[in-house]
Amino acid sequence: MNSKPVNYKEAVEYIESIPKFTQKHTQEHTREFLERLGRPAFDRKVVHVAGTNGKGSVCAYIQAILEAEGKKTGFFTSPHLISxxxxxxxxxxxxxxxxxxxxxxHVYDAVKKxxxxxxxxxxxxxxxxxxxLSAFEKxxxxxxxxxxxxxxRLDATNAFPCPALTVITSISLDHTMILGNTIEQIAAEKAGIIKEGTPxxxxxxDEAAAEIIQNTAKEHHAPCREIGKxxxxxxxxxxxxxxxxxxxxxHKDVxxxxxxxxxxxxxxxxIAIEAAQCLLGNKPExxxxxxxxxxxxxWQGRMEERADHFIIDGAHNPGAIEAFVESVRALKEEEPPILIFSAVSDKKYEQMIEYLCRHLQTKAFVVTEIEDKRRVPAGELGEIFKRYATCPVYVKADVKDAIACAYEMRTKETYIYCIGSLYLAGMVEKALQEVETSC
Structure with a gap:
């Protein structure tokens, strides 16, 4: 797009085209970028949250408590599901x-300069x-x-100089090609958000991750609060x-x-409640x-009952899949569930599939694929499921066909779960919205 976008639709098209002509930059570059924007929102109180799983939910809980206290808040999150x-x-x-x-x-004009x-x-x-940041300033x-x-450590958000609080959620193996192959390496990257003197x-x-975080906090003279089991x-x-x-x-009985x-x-x-207490003080009243x-x-896409007996969950790495299985088993459902599954290529999807097949009694798996260049073909996922599964495996490349297939098999008491990718969660949400709009 050579000319300046003149409306919302063109602006979104421009942003979606960015990966075609540039790549991730250093934090020095991001700091220069923020300087050109006028250091937006640099004087606001920031809670900076990192982690493998749970960070979006923790952010949502923190924001809800702050809003309840009458504080005006901004929330920057990713990815999006629909819009x-x-x-x-x-x-x-x-x-x-x-x-x-x-x-x-505002940002476009600064970038062109x-x-x-x-x-x-x-x-x-x-x-x-x-x-x-510009929206929050405005x-x-x-x-x-x-x-x-x-x-x-190298995330663009870490260019923000002085947060009021840092929070690190659960850590497990994910994005190993970028962050490292061990929990210790990944924890060190997450702990890179810790700032001098910031709680x-x-x-x-996870003991290995906890040790890394504690040592990093000590090096930065940062007060440290561990949330254990x-x-x-x-x-x-x-x-x-x-x-x-x-x-x-x-009062522990509350x-x-x-x-x-x-x-x-x-x-x-x-974790979010502890974070709120750190920000606002302990307020029993x-x-x-x-x-x-x-x-x-x-919080969309997190064990969300989107329709009757139809659950969308964004579990998309081995740690999240283990937590998903624990949650489903704790519910003690009358019938084994049906699972709709898809994944992106940079995730440990075979490990996820093996765990699901070995640890969760399932009526059937319906394998589909997402609309993204990193998608894993449904047929490839289906072959992996067939190596481990003891129940039927159906391959439906189109998400709408996968949903229809799952509904055809279910009985009144059967729950359907869509898992494996936040991209899948977004596509399923969009498909359900289209059905509701047409009714």
Missing amino acids: INERIQIGRKPIDNEEFYQVFE MEEEGIPHPSYFEFLFGMG SDVEYIVLETGLGG VIFDGN NAFEIREVTRKHIAFSRTNAY IWQVPICGIYQVKNAE HEEMWRDAVAKIH
Whole structure:
């Protein structure tokens, strides 16, 4: 696109074309880019969140509590499921198309001046990050919840100089070609967001990762709070919610709820509550308000019952698949579920498939493929499933056909789960929206 985009649609087309002509840059480049934008939102209170799994949910819980306290918040997240606007949220809502174009235009103009001076164009993620900070500046938010894109140390979001708090969620093997082949290497990349003197709250359930994070925090004189498996007690697991108590709370018999049936969401909520206490102080008199905010959270694509007996979950790496299996088994369903599965090529999809087949009793697997250049062909995934599965495996390359196939097999009590990729979650969500619109 040679001329300047003149509306929202053209702006989105321009952003989607960025990967064709540029690539990821150094943090020095990102800092220069942010300088050209006028250091947007640099004076705001930022919560910087990294981790392999759970970081989006932790961000959502933190933002919900801050909003309940009357704080105006911005939230930068990725990826999006349906609309690119989802990546930039103000007050728990994506910015509208007009706001999106306004901040796009601001960033576009700055980038063109950079290019005139021989400075390379920002990458897709970097460009959106600049838009996010510009939107937060324009909307005059007080707090920004900033989710890393990939890793931490070299992520564009780490160019933000002085967060109020850093948070590191669970760590497992993912993006190993980029971040490293061991938990220790990946933890070191995630711990790269830790700043001098800035408090750190982290998931301490993996001992190897915890040691790396603790040592990094010590090197940076950063106060460190570890959230272990004994920080909470699960009291009840149902299809609609999970009830838990906080064993380290002022009153441990107070019951909290997360409205998502993923077991791992309790840990995510506990991390977020600790983060909120670090930011706002311990406020026993506000506990009921915080519990209400956590209980009402909605986070798309995370054990989301999108239709009757139809669940979308974004589990897309081995650690997330293990957590998914634990959650489904805890629900003790009357009948084995049907699973719709797809994956992208840079994930450990054979490991994910083997774990599902060996650890979850399943009525059938329906294998499909996503609309992305990194997709794994449905036929290839189907062959892997057939090596491990003891139940029928169906191959349906088209997502709509895969959904229809799953519905044809189910009985009244059978649950259908869509897992393996956030891209799949987005495609399934879009397909369901089209059906609802046509009805």
